Amino acid sequence: MASEFSARCQHNFNKEPSLLYDGLRKCQKNPYHPTDNQAGIINLGTSENLICDDLIIPKLESLTEITPPELRYFPLNGMWEFRVELARFLTDKSKSDQVIDPEDISVTNGCSSAFSSLAYMIGDPGDHFLINTPYYGMTSVYMGNYMGLKPIEVDTDSDNMVCVRLLEEAWDKAQAEGKMVRGVVLINPNNPTGAVYSKERVLQVLHFAAERSIHVIIDEIYFLSMFEEGTFHSCLSYSQDWPDPARTHFMWGFSKDFSMSGSRCAVIHSKNRDLHRAFCKDISFYHNVPGIVQMKLCRMLQDRGWVEEYLEESRVRLQKHASIVMSTLDSLGVSYFKPEGALYLWADFSPVFTKSPSMEEASQIFDKMIDGGIYIPYSKGFNGNNPIYFRIIYSIPESYLVEAMTRFSNFVKMYTSA
Numbered sequence: 001m002a003s004e005f006s007a008r009c010q011h012n013f014n015k016e017p018s019l020l021y022d023g024l025r026k027c028q029k030n031p032y033h034p035t036d037n038q039a040g041i042i043n044l045g046t047s048e049n050l051i052c053d054d055l056i057i058p059k060l061e062s063l064t065e066i067t068p069p070e071l072r073y074f075p076l077n078g079m080w081e082f083r084v085e086l087a088r089f090l091t092d093k094s095k096s097d098q099v100i101d102p103e104d105i106s107v108t109n110g111c112s113s114a115f116s117s118l119a120y121m122i123g124d125p126g127d128h129f130l131i132n133t134p135y136y137g138m139t140s141v142y143m144g145n146y147m148g149l150k151p152i153e154v155d156t157d158s159d160n161m162v163c164v165r166l167l168e169e170a171w172d173k174a175q176a177e178g179k180m181v182r183g184v185v186l187i188n189p190n191n192p193t194g195a196v197y198s199k200e201r202v203l204q205v206l207h208f209a210a211e212r213s214i215h216v217i218i219d220e221i222y223f224l225s226m227f228e229e230g231t232f233h234s235c236l237s238y239s240q241d242w243p244d245p246a247r248t249h250f251m252w253g254f255s256k257d258f259s260m261s262g263s264r265c266a267v268i269h270s271k272n273r274d275l276h277r278a279f280c281k282d283i284s285f286y287h288n289v290p291g292i293v294q295m296k297l298c299r300m301l302q303d304r305g306w307v308e309e310y311l312e313e314s315r316v317r318l319q320k321h322a323s324i325v326m327s328t329l330d331s332l333g334v335s336y337f338k339p340e341g342a343l344y345l346w347a348d349f350s351p352v353f354t355k356s357p358s359m360e361e362a363s364q365i366f367d368k369m370i371d372g373g374i375y376i377p378y379s380k381g382f383n384g385n386n387p388i389y390f391r392i393i394y395s396i397p398e399s400y401l402v403e404a405m406t407r408f409s410n411f412v413k414m415y416t417s418a
Helices: 007-014 019-029 053-062 080-093 111-122 139-144 164-176 199-211 235-241 273-286 291-302 304-332 359-371 398-417
Strands: 105-108 128-132 150-154 181-187 215-219 248-253 266-270 335-337 344-348 389-393
Touching: 019 359, 053 291, 053 304, 080 105, 080 266, 080 291, 105 111, 105 273, 111 139, 111 181, 111 215, 111 248, 111 266, 111 273, 128 139, 128 164, 139 150, 139 181, 150 164, 164 181, 164 199, 181 199, 199 215, 199 235, 235 248, 266 273, 291 304, 304 335, 304 344, 304 398, 359 389, 359 398
Parallel strands: 128 150, 128 181, 181 215, 215 248
Antiparallel strands: 105 266, 248 266, 335 344, 344 389
């Protein structure tokens, strides 16, 4: 690396690319198409909802109005009309126990930016945050690359649930080592396991944090894609029970539930007005969402009948696609954690390993599946310690998914008999 670049830039150039990024890059270079590129790679590794384009695209195309304010500078934490609509939408869909105030909302260009912004505001370079493993691997990048926060990875219990006892042990160890812990990150439902944390479990974490005067960031990016009724409860539905509202921060975005990862629009909800003021003063310049995008999404949310129909149909399709994957895994004797929603499931590939499971063979299985035209990342991409687990995305077009399951079945039979 040429010396004219900063040490920080050189460090990032020299870092090994993440497994998730590397897999996506390979898919983008050689994407499967049923007629144009049948030998291409089918992407079962990138968490995008690709099964509702026929619903979302016509709706967005119909929203053609553009007004002058959308072309001007706007409040740095989001256009007021949009924040009003977001507050109403989240109050309704989360079954919030309090009417959400638009002043408690800031808009960012994606949840990745929300993580970075919150990391900037709650910690200093070299500080730490607690997060249970496995977890979406890019979280530590969002909070670390620019902002310098470091993860302290905490095991879950035997049911893949966040465990306060283990958080306490990690906290005590960090204190003994002189590490400054600024907060806890909680992703609910968990990515990649799909585990849904109950109200009681989340409140335990919130009380743990409140006793230590540290922050909790709760990412609920998939909360409207849950297809099992009654299993998931948004933290907003019991916000009056939060022991430390000023240090409890919720985030959600349009990427997953509304099939719009390219819209780059997300929400930070916090009752800490100083946090929103800091966001506006310092870093929102780098995390704005274009006014035209904000108002198009605002008008979409205002069509409440359409939103209800869309979300219901999306959940029906997701459940159907999850069933296709589960049926294939059942036929191969591959166990998994049954998903209650979201876009993925966490599968135990133990029957596929030919030796005692290791990260080395997991990497080999991963590479051979890529060679066989399917991208399915393993636990390394999620900072997990157990090599047997792989995450399978099922929210791709049905014909692609059926072809992917055929390829996967053929791969398992070939690999295990070799």
